[in-house]
Amino acid sequence: MRYLPHTPEEIASMLSGVGVESLDDLFTTVPADCRRNRDMNLPPAMTEWELSRHAAGLAGANASAAGCLSFAGAGSYEHHVPAAVRAVLGRSEFYTAYTPYQPEMTQGTLQAVYEYQTLISRLTGMDVANASLYDGASSLAEALIMAIRVTRRKRVAVSRAVHPFYRHVVRTYLRPTGYEVLEIPLLEDGTTDLSFLEGLEDLAAAAVQSPNVFGCVEDLEGAADRVHDRGGLLTASFSEPLAFGLLRSPGGLGADIACGEGQSFGMPQSFGGPLLGVFTTREKYVRSVPGRLVGKTVDQEGERGFVLTLATREQHIRREKATSNICTNNSLCALAAAVYLACLGGTGLRKLARLNYDKAEHLKGRLEEAGFKIAFDAPTFNEFVVRVPDGFKRTHDRLLKEGIVAGLELSRWYPELEDHYLFCVTETKSAEDMDRLVREMTS
Amino acid sequence: MSEILGRTGLVLNEPLLWEKGARGRQGFSLPPGDVEQAPIDDALVGEEPDLPDLGELDVVRHFTRLSQWNFGVDTGMYPLGSCTMKYNPKINEDLAALEGFAGAHPLLPEDLCQGSLRLIHELQTFLAEITGMDAVSLQPAAGAQGELAGMLIIHAFHENRGSRRTKIIVPDTAHGTNPASAALCGFRPVPVSSNDEGVLTAGAVAEVMDEETAGVMITNPNTLGLFEKHIREIAGIVHDKGGVVYGDGANMNAVMGIVDAARAGVDVLHLNLHKTFSTPHGGGGPGSGPVCVTRELEPFLPVPRVVKEGERYVLSEDFPLSVGRLHAFYGSFGVMIKAYAYILSMGAENLEKASRLAVLNANYLKERLKDVYELPYDRPCMHECVFTDKRQKGLKVTTLDIVKRLMDYGFHPPTVYFPLVVSGAIMVEPTETESLDEIERFIEAMRSIAREAGENPEILRAAPHKCRLRRLDETAAARRPCLKG
Numbered sequence: 001m002r003y004l005p006h007t008p009e010e011i012a013s014m015l016s017g018v019g020v021e022s023l024d025d026l027f028t029t030v031p032a033d034c035r036r037n038r039d040m041n042l043p044p045a046m047t048e049w050e051l052s053r054h055a056a057g058l059a060g061a062n063a064s065a066a067g068c069l070s071f072a073g074a075g076s077y078e079h080h081v082p083a084a085v086r087a088v089l090g091r092s093e094f095y096t097a098y099t100p101y102q103p104e105m106t107q108g109t110l111q112a113v114y115e116y117q118t119l120i121s122r123l124t125g126m127d128v129a130n131a132s133l134y135d136g137a138s139s140l141a142e143a144l145i146m147a148i149r150v151t152r153r154k155r156v157a158v159s160r161a162v163h164p165f166y167r168h169v170v171r172t173y174l175r176p177t178g179y180e181v182l183e184i185p186l187l188e189d190g191t192t193d194l195s196f197l198e199g200l201e202d203l204a205a206a207a208v209q210s211p212n213v214f215g216c217v218e219d220l221e222g223a224a225d226r227v228h229d230r231g232g233l234l235t236a237s238f239s240e241p242l243a244f245g246l247l248r249s250p251g252g253l254g255a256d257i258a259c260g261e262g263q264s265f266g267m268p269q270s271f272g273g274p275l276l277g278v279f280t281t282r283e284k285y286v287r288s289v290p291g292r293l294v295g296k297t298v299d300q301e302g303e304r305g306f307v308l309t310l311a312t313r314e315q316h317i318r319r320e321k322a323t324s325n326i327c328t329n330n331s332l333c334a335l336a337a338a339v340y341l342a343c344l345g346g347t348g349l350r351k352l353a354r355l356n357y358d359k360a361e362h363l364k365g366r367l368e369e370a371g372f373k374i375a376f377d378a379p380t381f382n383e384f385v386v387r388v389p390d391g392f393k394r395t396h397d398r399l400l401k402e403g404i405v406a407g408l409e410l411s412r413w414y415p416e417l418e419d420h421y422l423f424c425v426t427e428t429k430s431a432e433d434m435d436r437l438v439r440e441m442t443s
Numbered sequence: 444m445s446e447i448l449g450r451t452g453l454v455l456n457e458p459l460l461w462e463k464g465a466r467g468r469q470g471f472s473l474p475p476g477d478v479e480q481a482p483i484d485d486a487l488v489g490e491e492p493d494l495p496d497l498g499e500l501d502v503v504r505h506f507t508r509l510s511q512w513n514f515g516v517d518t519g520m521y522p523l524g525s526c527t528m529k530y531n532p533k534i535n536e537d538l539a540a541l542e543g544f545a546g547a548h549p550l551l552p553e554d555l556c557q558g559s560l561r562l563i564h565e566l567q568t569f570l571a572e573i574t575g576m577d578a579v580s581l582q583p584a585a586g587a588q589g590e591l592a593g594m595l596i597i598h599a600f601h602e603n604r605g606s607r608r609t610k611i612i613v614p615d616t617a618h619g620t621n622p623a624s625a626a627l628c629g630f631r632p633v634p635v636s637s638n639d640e641g642v643l644t645a646g647a648v649a650e651v652m653d654e655e656t657a658g659v660m661i662t663n664p665n666t667l668g669l670f671e672k673h674i675r676e677i678a679g680i681v682h683d684k685g686g687v688v689y690g691d692g693a694n695m696n697a698v699m700g701i702v703d704a705a706r707a708g709v710d711v712l713h714l715n716l717h718k719t720f721s722t723p724h725g726g727g728g729p730g731s732g733p734v735c736v737t738r739e740l741e742p743f744l745p746v747p748r749v750v751k752e753g754e755r756y757v758l759s760e761d762f763p764l765s766v767g768r769l770h771a772f773y774g775s776f777g778v779m780i781k782a783y784a785y786i787l788s789m790g791a792e793n794l795e796k797a798s799r800l801a802v803l804n805a806n807y808l809k810e811r812l813k814d815v816y817e818l819p820y821d822r823p824c825m826h827e828c829v830f831t832d833k834r835q836k837g838l839k840v841t842t843l844d845i846v847k848r849l850m851d852y853g854f855h856p857p858t859v860y861f862p863l864v865v866s867g868a869i870m871v872e873p874t875e876t877e878s879l880d881e882i883e884r885f886i887e888a889m890r891s892i893a894r895e896a897g898e899n900p901e902i903l904r905a906a907p908h909k910c911r912l913r914r915l916d917e918t919a920a921a922r923r924p925c926l927k928g
Contacts, residue, residue: 045790059543272772
């Protein structure tokens with residue numbers, strides 16, 4: 001086996017160095033009652049070439065972005081990924097390293113993560129970004145736990161327009177703690193009914209996603225006022241951070257924590273993972289942040305360098321009193337985001353965000369012309385909800401067979417939104433693609 | 444073998460991203476606008492983000508230079524204890540990048556995702572077979588989230604039986620994540636000490652186990668690299684009081700094909716695909732931390748679960764006792780592909796052989812170094828062994844000095860100052876993918892450093908000498924944090 005370099009002669013010489021007769025003798029400390037009583041039943045080993053063929057067969061049994069015309073989003077977005085991003089991520093000095101515990105040997109990872117933290121802070125308008133978490137969902141759960149710790153209060157409120165899976169993860173994380181999770185209802189226009197927060201006692205935080213799961217841009221400034229009025233922290237969640245290339249940033253609108261998903265920045269959709277948990281907050285909360293932080297310092301000769309810092313928050317030092325149980329970050333995904341944002345720059349990011357906005361608005365207009373109803377009046381970014389006529393499900397299914405994904409059905413998450421579909425448009429869709437979609441949806 | 448690996452070489456200086464570039468430069472192939480500009484309410488529009496504008500070559504050179512300041516498994520031996528820094532096979536990277544996987548949207552109807560779902564289902568089956576457990580969820584995105592999943596399952600199990608338990612037993616050799624994960628579920632960790640052989644005894648557990656204790660968290664092999672040989676008896680004591688045995692599978696690489704976790708009394712176990720199953724560590728992630736359970740705990744696994752109905756694979760949320768969802772979708776699918784590819788490349792026989800050779804490498808290294816470095820537990824080890832700096836302390840040389848000097852020899856340092864039960868720990872995990880040549884070279888480097896400690900200790904205290912930077916000031920970084928530029 002090509003991953004196991006030992007020759008029989010080497011094994012024999014090493015065994016004699018250890019002073020045992022056989023490999024079995026190395027396991028004398030494992031009692032008989034803990035041992036397997038039969039061999040592992042696994043498929044026979046494949047050669048590299050057999051494996052490639054087998055995997056290609058599995059991959060071919062999926063519908064992929066390249067093989068179809070998809071208008072599906074809802075937290076997993078199809079964007080162009082520059083070849084330069086893949087090339088940098090393919091550098092094995094990056095991908096075969098571990099967490100930079102030994103900074104003298106991992107300055108590459110450390111500087112790249114410091115750059116990621118900087119670019120993300122600037123983009124979100126926040127003071128501090130951590131080195132990343134697992135995904136947008138666990139970022140939100142960690143944010144609410146942090147708010148509970150910081151405010152010493154016991155209750156959080158989460159908008160119903162936050163991605164339903166993110167809300168589910170929040171419930172999973174908070175269930176054993178006994179803290180209460182309230183759901184903030186929706187308004188007719190597809191945004192959050194912030195009046196719900198009036199008079200709420202013991203509020204640690206309210207979470208509002210913008211753009212929300214329907215693509216609607218929320219009034220984060222108004223949300224910040226109301227949450228601050230109750231003494232809580234506004235947690236601004238997001239699943240499409242490209243929006244901040246065009247729209248006002250959560251930091252500029254008064255969020256105390258801004259957290260969400262970063263997959264749009266250079267990561268493939270990859271059936272939903274791995275993802276990038278973006279987590280940012282205000283300077284004053286830096287010692288309560290979950291996860292890793294990279295900071296600037298100098299070496300013994302005064303040269304600039306980078307290290308993991310503020311480790312006294314973390315599990316390996318604080319154990320049960322840590323700010324989170326998280327050990328590492330999604331470093332390679334953070335690297336992808338840094339390379340992606342570096343390729344775009346401020347100028348490119350604004351142009352790309354604007355292009356996404358214009359394209360989504362274009363499809364909205366074309367669908368309205370074709371007689372479809374746009375469900376919500378609030379302004380949107382990239383995604384929007386369409387109310388479809390009776391019997392559209394059949395059309396939807398027929399289009400799937402032709403390789404066209406005409407949005408995602410919302411009723412599975414929002415029973416009150418029967419006959420509502422969520423459409424997503426990014427820079428990957430041309431005017432012609434959208435014409436084809438509308439044509440097929442009406443034929 | 445006479446020439447040491449480490450040497451200085453030409454690496455280039457590179458500024459921070461925003462110290463480069465020029466406004467208006469671009470490194471992205473922006474599609475042309477083929478639709479009309481739509482109106483937008485000015486009140487919604489923010490300022491243009493303050494990010495540097497760079498050309499594609501600016502970006503590629505920047506990150507290529509940064510990569511050259513890094514050391515990975517592909518660069519050299521990386522014997523970081525408890526992290527299993529084994530070789531990350533190249534074919535696995537290619538397969539994860541196949542368009543049918545990389546371009547798959549997670550919310551399409553199941554008929555359009557059969558390839559992904561089948562892969563997940565088969566990997567679940569393989570991991571159940573390898574561990575001896577009955578059911579598996581691949582959803583946890585990392586080892587720490589797998590641990591959290593395990594704790595949530597234990598919490599839900601007791602809650603379902605109407606039993607409220609507030610404590611959990613955690614040995615003093617445990618990773619810090621163990622108590623931190625337990626605390627997230629409202630369990631108060633109750634520490635128990637290992638004995639003079641470095642393992643837990645049934646007596647120590649019996650003393651603290653009661654009906655307010657949810658269970659015990661055991662890492663086996665433990666963080667001293669020793670097999671917890673009393674685990675069956677300990678499990679019996681915990682089960683008798685209605686508790687659950689949680690196994691931290693971080694060190695699974697020692698026992699594939701040898702130990703049956705369920706027979707050993709473990710009820711819930713997490714694995715790290717980025718350790719045992721060869722997926723790359725990525726500079727700190729993404730990882731994947733599957734959680735494996737016995738039949739009794741299966742109803743509590745996270746949802747959605749991938750199940751097989753006839754010849755079709757489906758996602759099911761129909762598990763009312765489930766702890767719920769842990770990930771935005773189904774976990775780190777891209778990582779699962781690599782672990783799946785690894786298992787299929789190896790087969791049962793080679794997986795077992797990998798564990799045997801990992802244990803051989805560790806024992807060989809232990810025997811060859813124990814005359815120069817203190818070995819606090821001189822017993823047969825599993826896949827890793829723990830030395831200390833006790834013999835060098837008199838020379839005013841510490842563990843930190845020893846491992847920083849190791850960099851000059853061309854090796855990544857082992858895990859240091861962990862586990863906490865020994866002072867100045869140096870925890871070495873060579874893994875099975877290192878050849879005897881590399882192991883010998885490492886041994887020679889460690890022996891040479893031990894000699895230097897006697898002859899010229901200053902060279903250790905001032906190490907590293909050949910890295911791009913000298914030792915970094917971590918205290919200053921924490922005192923006045925500068926987390927962005």
